[in-house]
Amino acid sequence: MTTYIExxxxxxxxxxxxxxxxxxxxxxxxxxxxxEKEALTDLQRTVRRLAYMLKHEKPVVxxxxxxxxxxxxxxxxxxxxxxxxxxxxxxxxxxxxxKVCNINPAYDMLIAAGFDKKREEIKGVLQVLTDDxxxxxxxxxxxxxxxxxEVLDLITEFADRYRKEAERVGNTEAAEVLSRIPAKGAENxxxxxxxxxxxxxxxxxxxxxxxxxxxxxxxxxxxxxNDIENGILDKETALELIEEFFISCNKDSDLYTxxxxxDNGQSMVLGGLNIDGTESYNDLxxxxxxxxxxxxxxDPKINLRVNKNTPVEMYEKGTMxxxxxxxxxxxxxxxxxxxxxxxxxxxxxxxYNYVVAACWEFIIPGRGMDIPNVNGLSFAHAVISSMEKxxxxxxxxxxxxxxxxxVSEQAVELMESAKNVYMEPAPLMSLMMEGSIGRxxxxxKGNKYNNxxxxxxxxxxxxxxxxxxxxxxxxxxxxTAEELLTMLDHDFAGKEEVQNMLRFEAPKMGNDDDxxxxxxxxxxxxxxxxxxxxxxxxxxxxxxGTGSAMYYIWHARxxxxxxxxxxxxxxxxxxxxxxxxTRLNGPISIIKSFSKPHLMRVANxxxxxxxxxxxxxxxxxxxxxxxxxxxxxxxxxxxxxxINAVNRDKMKDAKAHPENYRNLIVRVWGWSGYFVELxxxxxxxxxxxxxxxx
Amino acid sequence: MSKEGIIFDIKEFAVFDGPGIRTTVFxxxxxxxxxxxxxxxxxxxxxQLMISKNGCVGCGRCREVCTHLGNCVxxxxxxxxxxxxxxxxxxxxxxxxILAERLLRDADxxxxxxxxxxxxxxxxxxxxxxxxxxxKRLKSMHRTIETCGYCxxxxxxxxxEELDYVIMDIKLADREQHKLYTGVDNSLxxxxxxxxxxxxxxFRIRIPVIxxxxxxxxxxxxxxxxxxxxxxxxxxxxxxxxxTAGAKYEMVGRTYxxxxxxxxxxxxxxxxxSQVGIECRTM
Numbered sequence: 001m002t003t004y005i006e007x008x009x010x011x012x013x014x015x016x017x018x019x020x021x022x023x024x025x026x027x028x029x030x031x032x033x034x035x036e037k038e039a040l041t042d043l044q045r046t047v048r049r050l051a052y053m054l055k056h057e058k059p060v061v062x063x064x065x066x067x068x069x070x071x072x073x074x075x076x077x078x079x080x081x082x083x084x085x086x087x088x089x090x091x092x093x094x095x096x097x098x099k100v101c102n103i104n105p106a107y108d109m110l111i112a113a114g115f116d117k118k119r120e121e122i123k124g125v126l127q128v129l130t131d132d133x134x135x136x137x138x139x140x141x142x143x144x145x146x147x148x149x150e151v152l153d154l155i156t157e158f159a160d161r162y163r164k165e166a167e168r169v170g171n172t173e174a175a176e177v178l179s180r181i182p183a184k185g186a187e188n189x190x191x192x193x194x195x196x197x198x199x200x201x202x203x204x205x206x207x208x209x210x211x212x213x214x215x216x217x218x219x220x221x222x223x224x225x226n227d228i229e230n231g232i233l234d235k236e237t238a239l240e241l242i243e244e245f246f247i248s249c250n251k252d253s254d255l256y257t258x259x260x261x262x263d264n265g266q267s268m269v270l271g272g273l274n275i276d277g278t279e280s281y282n283d284l285x286x287x288x289x290x291x292x293x294x295x296x297x298x299d300p301k302i303n304l305r306v307n308k309n310t311p312v313e314m315y316e317k318g319t320m321x322x323x324x325x326x327x328x329x330x331x332x333x334x335x336x337x338x339x340x341x342x343x344x345x346x347x348x349x350x351x352y353n354y355v356v357a358a359c360w361e362f363i364i365p366g367r368g369m370d371i372p373n374v375n376g377l378s379f380a381h382a383v384i385s386s387m388e389k390x391x392x393x394x395x396x397x398x399x400x401x402x403x404x405x406x407v408s409e410q411a412v413e414l415m416e417s418a419k420n421v422y423m424e425p426a427p428l429m430s431l432m433m434e435g436s437i438g439r440x441x442x443x444x445k446g447n448k449y450n451n452x453x454x455x456x457x458x459x460x461x462x463x464x465x466x467x468x469x470x471x472x473x474x475x476x477x478x479x480t481a482e483e484l485l486t487m488l489d490h491d492f493a494g495k496e497e498v499q500n501m502l503r504f505e506a507p508k509m510g511n512d513d514d515x516x517x518x519x520x521x522x523x524x525x526x527x528x529x530x531x532x533x534x535x536x537x538x539x540x541x542x543x544x545g546t547g548s549a550m551y552y553i554w555h556a557r558x559x560x561x562x563x564x565x566x567x568x569x570x571x572x573x574x575x576x577x578x579x580x581x582t583r584l585n586g587p588i589s590i591i592k593s594f595s596k597p598h599l600m601r602v603a604n605x606x607x608x609x610x611x612x613x614x615x616x617x618x619x620x621x622x623x624x625x626x627x628x629x630x631x632x633x634x635x636x637x638x639x640x641x642x643i644n645a646v647n648r649d650k651m652k653d654a655k656a657h658p659e660n661y662r663n664l665i666v667r668v669w670g671w672s673g674y675f676v677e678l679x680x681x682x683x684x685x686x687x688x689x690x691x692x693x694x
Numbered sequence: 695m696s697k698e699g700i701i702f703d704i705k706e707f708a709v710f711d712g713p714g715i716r717t718t719v720f721x722x723x724x725x726x727x728x729x730x731x732x733x734x735x736x737x738x739x740x741x742q743l744m745i746s747k748n749g750c751v752g753c754g755r756c757r758e759v760c761t762h763l764g765n766c767v768x769x770x771x772x773x774x775x776x777x778x779x780x781x782x783x784x785x786x787x788x789x790x791x792i793l794a795e796r797l798l799r800d801a802d803x804x805x806x807x808x809x810x811x812x813x814x815x816x817x818x819x820x821x822x823x824x825x826x827x828x829x830k831r832l833k834s835m836h837r838t839i840e841t842c843g844y845c846x847x848x849x850x851x852x853x854x855e856e857l858d859y860v861i862m863d864i865k866l867a868d869r870e871q872h873k874l875y876t877g878v879d880n881s882l883x884x885x886x887x888x889x890x891x892x893x894x895x896x897f898r899i900r901i902p903v904i905x906x907x908x909x910x911x912x913x914x915x916x917x918x919x920x921x922x923x924x925x926x927x928x929x930x931x932x933x934x935x936x937x938t939a940g941a942k943y944e945m946v947g948r949t950y951x952x953x954x955x956x957x958x959x960x961x962x963x964x965x966x967x968s969q970v971g972i973e974c975r976t977m
Contacts, residue, residue, distance in 0.1 A: 496755065497774055499777075500774055504779050583779070586705060586707050587706055587707040588803060588804075589800075592800075625707075625709040625807075628714075628715060629707060632807060
């Protein structure tokens with residue numbers, strides 16, 4: 001790491017100097033009240049919001065910076081008043097906050113072309129539209145295209161104010177870069193990075209969130225290699241630029257929207273198969289890994305695309321990163337994901353181009369308005385809601401049929417509810433989505449792919465409960481169904497020994513026990529079956545997945561005790577993982593168990609998460625073995641995996657003495673965050689998860 | 695009839711117990727009484743209760759259910775009663791047949807990862823007939839033991855025959871010192887070291903580095919001399935003493951009295967080995 005990067009780390013990460021420039025938080029509805037009075041359309045409002053944000057920004061440039069921009073406006077305003085939004089909610093399905101989020105724009109569409117060319121393209125479309133005021137469709141399109149032009153103008157003006165500030169503080173290089181971009185397309189790596197920073201910054205200022213970077217190593221490669229070949233950069237100077245860019249992702253991230261501090265979706269995907277079967281991992285991918293390894297920062301979060309031919313050396317590099325305890329990389333298996341996406345109707349070239357959304361969902365850059373996390377199905381709930389019928393069942397298979405119906409019923413309900421989705425228009429995002437200009441259609445109304453993904457949570461709790469019911473109620477007849485229901489009703493009060501047996505002696509998913517794992521295969525198949533062939537009202541399909549997001553905490557809060565010995569309110573496992581309190585044989589059994597389901601059918605996203613004790617990362621030899629372990633899960637048909645290097649004692653100490661662990665980073669669900677900044681419920685869950693650490 | 699043994703743990707994904715990814719089986723019982731032992735539950739060959747006080751909520755249920763107060767017969771009632779499973783019955787009786795069956799389930803996997811199975815302890819050769827039967831049943835896997843080398847030489851020879859790889863401790867080269875700190879004389883150990891060297895099987899030597907006990911340059915030189923010329927020696931590993939070694943004593947009702955300064959920084963200079971061409975690294 002160069003002394004310059006050390007200086008930047010000190011400035012922005014340790015001292016957080018940028019915070020001194022920030023305005024105080026403002027009432028987020030202040031603008032909306034004005035917009036309501038003026039009776040603006042939603043499109044007009046989004047443009048006005050961006051204008052508000054960018055015009056209120058006070059440019060701050062350090063004389064030594066190569067990649068500039070930092071946020072001084074703290075609050076991004078809403079465009080609707082609370083009352084207006086309540087009205088919209090009555091008419092529409094609102095996903096999360098009603099914004100376009102968690103998709104991957106094709107940044108290169110702007111970076112390569114530059115705004116001048118984009119303007120021409122938009123004007124070209126405008127020219128062929130009639131200006132007949134009677135033609136409603138045509139005038140709507142004109143209005144939309146003019147809004148796009150306005151967005152380009154706003155960003156241009158904003159960039160120019162930054163250029164002037166750069167000049168004022170004597171940073172002539174930065175000023176020079178900003179004199180070319182964004183008007184012109186980027187001509188070198190530094191310009192491309194500054195351009196990306198600008199666009200990304202403006203996305204956050206537009207209230208879009210979970211703005212993933214996608215295949216950075218691919219769309220940035222031509223700039224990188226051109227500079228290398230022309231002697232403008234060497235690897236060291238390129239690395240320094242990448243590191244500065246990575247640091248820039250962390251400057252304002254505490255202002256970004258998310259469920260928890262750190263959940264901002266700034267992920268990046270490296271490598272992956274090309275359509276001709278070659279590997280796309282390149283020198284730039286390697287430098288990104290190195291940068292992440294050296295900086296040890298939360299953002300960007302690294303995903304690695306792997307396949308059966310990925311050498312173990314590649315996994316070793318990933319494992320070195322895991323060792324840092326940041327909770328990434330996360331691995332995605334091309335051999336499972338690409339066929340899965342094709343099966344779901346994604347065109348081959350798009351399937352090969354997949355990226356990972358904010359957490360783990362697989363989406364297509366520049367072409368997907370998928371909502372991959374539209375809702376979550378709870379397997380645990382499917383079992384719980386079936387329990388009252390257990391006493392009527394004479395055989396375990398009968399009960400399974402009831403659970404199957406419950407899974408399907410829940411799936412149908414979730415699919416039915418996701419109708420008539422409304423999202424605020426996202427003109428800037430649309431400029432990087434294919435066909436938005438040509439069709440003059442905002443991405444919020446749809447794009448090439450409009451599929452909805454449904455998470456599947458509480459799988460291991462459901463499987464373990466069913467396995468326990470099979471064993472103790474039907475096979476061994478240790479207690480009757482009625483007795484079980486009574487025990488569950490009373491949260492096992494007075495029956496602690498039975499609960500103890502259920503928790504620690506009963507069969508569990510993750511022990512490579514075919515009888516138990518077979519139940520998981522069934523549950524996931526039923527989930528996939530329920531979604532198969534159903535279309536949403538945007539013409540897309542529904543995709544089943546194994547992720548959990550915050551549902552593992554949310555679902556558990558409402559959930560009653562379960563037949564696996566789980567107490568009332570006790571959390572469900574995160575993502576695609578064994579239940580929290582189980583004592584399993586070990587990691588090998590876990591990956592064998594978890595590779596049994598037909599993962600290609602439930603490939604919406606959601607990794608097998610395994611916590612490994614940090615001593616396993618002690619030396620080169622053991623790191624290689626951890627790498628082999630990850631590879632082996634992929635070779636067995638695993639879809640996605642994420643390993644955490646953990647030390648439970650450290651986490652407990654961090655909870656007790658947060659002042660000593662300000663920079664301790666942990667994986668939460670699909671993202672990493674500073675441990676001491678998490679809500680206590682998440683801190684406790686992480687500590688509990690680590691008790692499983694192998 | 696398959697031989698019955700007593701094991702106290704089976705650990706999957708062992709990465710420090712031989713080549714590749716391995717499963718390690720811990721056999722109960724050890725003839726040595728090293729003052730730094732960090733696996734006190736491996737000392738006695740018999741099953742015993744292990745009680746973790748950390749996390750105990752003091753509910754008293756273990757005492758309520760006990761019908762053999764003060765005269766434990768390992769009935770396991772308290773194990774089942776503890777709501778947090780803090781009481782463990784350490785030591786499972788298991789036949790070689792059952793154990794081998796369990797291990798063979800992962801044979802394909804472990805073979806693919808260049809690994810296999812490792813028998814550790816305790817001292818695995820203490821249950822020699824059980825160990826031998828296990829090894830014979832696991833011929834399709836790569837087989838290793840972690841041994842202190844204290845075993846009758848003829849028995850050791852039969853075990854060695856069944857192994858693909860050996861990991862052996864040489865704790866102290868000096869006979870008197872060895873007796874002082876481990877309770878036994880090292881002559882059997884050194885005889886068995888010679889057998890390992892002659893066997894031609896690849897082996898690795900481990901030295902648990904105990905400050906002030908065996909970390910002198912002299913001990914390292916003497917150990918290196920014992921090993922010189924062994925072409926099948928892969929390397930020597932120095933395992934620095936861990937201050938957490940005493941953690942499990944209370945759980946098995948023992949008191950940890952190390953009799954050396956646990957805060958002293960150990961000498962980890964590998965030169966005595968590298969000078970005579972032996973690869974040596976610190977773990």
